[in-house]
Amino acid sequence: MKALKAAVIVIRIGLGALFIYGGIQKFIPKPPRPQTEQAQELPDHVVKIKAFISGLKQTGYFWPMLGTVEILCGILLVSQYLALLGAVMLVPVTLNIFLFHLFLEPHEPGELAMTALYLLGNLLIIGYHYPKLKTTFLNFKLIDQ
DSSP states (O other), X not given: OHHXXXXXXXXXXXXHHHHHHHHHHTTSOXXXXXXXXXXXXXXXXXXHHHHHHHHHHHTSXXXXXXXXXXXXXXXXXXXXXXXXXXXXXXXXXXXXXXXXXXXXXXXXXXXXXXXXXXXXXXXXXXXXTHHHHHHHHSOOOOOOO
16 A cells, blocks of 8 residues: 555656646747748648647647646645645646547557556546545535425
């Protein structure tokens, strides 16, 4: 049982640090890449990835909001008392990251496996703390009629 607790702590801190770093990266401007003739000869999956990320950035709000959510959830995961809240809030993000790689980069098994580990690690944290979730969300009584 101590080994499981230690593993959950390591996963929680690692995942938290990863998302804090990833969230901060969304606020660092990247220099534009020069357009070349080869840009029109990109593989179909690269065009889809660029269009997806570009669409998120062009909304003007979604990319910074995603970075903020990643930083917030990362901080919550690293904290001792609010880690479960961070893990629950991070489920849609880790699921979307996994699905992004599943559908847009299926030919990259290493990245797909890595993102699957993010999702599984997040679900492991939630599963470990399931008794807390159960008492919080599933503790209701039916009204007698």
